[in-house]
Amino acid sequence: MIYEVFRQERKGQPLQHAGSVEAADDHFADVYAREQYGRRGESTALWVVARDAVIEIDDFVDELNRNYHRVDGYPLKEKLREARERAVSAKSADALSAGKG
Amino acid sequence: MDEKVQSTLLEIADDELILGWRDSEWTGIAPLLEEDVAFSSIAQNEIGHARALYELVARERGTTADELAFDRSPDEYRCAPIVELRLLDWAQTIARHYLYEEADAIRLERLKQSDDPEVAGLAAKIDREEAYHRIHAQMWFDRLQGEARFAAALDELRPQAAALLDSELRGEHTSELPDLWEEMTMVRRSQPAGTKW
Numbered sequence: 001m002i003y004e005v006f007r008q009e010r011k012g013q014p015l016q017h018a019g020s021v022e023a024a025d026d027h028f029a030d031v032y033a034r035e036q037y038g039r040r041g042e043s044t045a046l047w048v049v050a051r052d053a054v055i056e057i058d059d060f061v062d063e064l065n066r067n068y069h070r071v072d073g074y075p076l077k078e079k080l081r082e083a084r085e086r087a088v089s090a091k092s093a094d095a096l097s098a099g100k101g
Numbered sequence: 102m103d104e105k106v107q108s109t110l111l112e113i114a115d116d117e118l119i120l121g122w123r124d125s126e127w128t129g130i131a132p133l134l135e136e137d138v139a140f141s142s143i144a145q146n147e148i149g150h151a152r153a154l155y156e157l158v159a160r161e162r163g164t165t166a167d168e169l170a171f172d173r174s175p176d177e178y179r180c181a182p183i184v185e186l187r188l189l190d191w192a193q194t195i196a197r198h199y200l201y202e203e204a205d206a207i208r209l210e211r212l213k214q215s216d217d218p219e220v221a222g223l224a225a226k227i228d229r230e231e232a233y234h235r236i237h238a239q240m241w242f243d244r245l246q247g248e249a250r251f252a253a254a255l256d257e258l259r260p261q262a263a264a265l266l267d268s269e270l271r272g273e274h275t276s277e278l279p280d281l282w283e284e285m286t287m288v289r290r291s292q293p294a295g296t297k298w
Contacts, residue, residue, distance in 0.1 A: 021135050027240050032135040035142060039233065 003029040004054060006047040007037050015047050026050075102161050102217060108179065110220070111169070112268060113208065114154035115180035118170055119278075120201060121147030122285055123184060124194075132191060143198075143234050150227045157223065171289045175274065175282040181264035185275045195241045196254035202238040204265035205231060
């Protein structure tokens with residue numbers, strides 16, 4: 001059985017995924033998780049969870065293609081470049097008119 | 102520190118060194134990766150305990166831990182025969198581990214009561230690491246309990262475990278010790294005479 005191990009580095013911090021251990025049962029998972037992730041003072045707490053007990057969700061369908069809900073892929077770079085160019089030409093236009101005066 | 106205490110410490114140190122060596126023979130080939138890491142770590146701890154014990158005795162005898170560990174001849178070692186066995190069967194290895202930890206817990210309790218604060222302190226320190234070993238041994242015991250192969254291994258090895266707690270029973274070494282000694286001291290014996298480390 002595979003067990004997922006989460007560890008907390010310092011009190012008050014969130015537990016983060018550390019890795020996994022293969023173990024015959026909960027007892028073995030407890031001992032192996034301590035050995036791999038806990039006994040050198042690197043963790044203040046561990047969560048050891050059978051992988052089967054984890055509810056995994058990875059089917060985020062987007063059937064109506066509502067990608068406007070997402071912020072990725074928005075071509076900011078091009079817009080920025082254009083804005084900079086406009087700013088530069090406005091500045092030089094100012095300089096020119098100032099020279100004339 | 103009187104001679105009696107020194108020889109007790111030396112017996113335990115020899116047990117820990119030789120068992121650590123034997124256990125480390127599973128490094129890389131234990132039943133699964135997690136066990137490989139756990140058992141190798143136990144082997145390393147045992148050798149660390151041996152070193153600490155040798156250091157105490159070495160100071161009393163005006164020598165060094167390395168000299169005690171490696172410069173005696175095989176028949177001068179005081180280890181119990183059970184730790185010398187080269188066990189190629191995992192069930193037997195776990196049976197010995199379980200029996201050893203059982204006995205080790207008893208003798209560490211005795212040492213913790215020592216009048217010598219240094220001895221008692223070291224025993225307490227060692228015991229804190231041994232707690233992990235006992236959890237590990239117990240976990241395997243619970244899992245393998247009822248398996249015929251494990252039961253047979255326990256029956257076979259249990260009589261030999263008695264020597265771990267009784268100096269009188271530490272007599273003859275097994276025929277396996279000289280080979281192990283050759284292997285264990287090879288690097289040290291290969292240094293040119295007169296070199297100092």
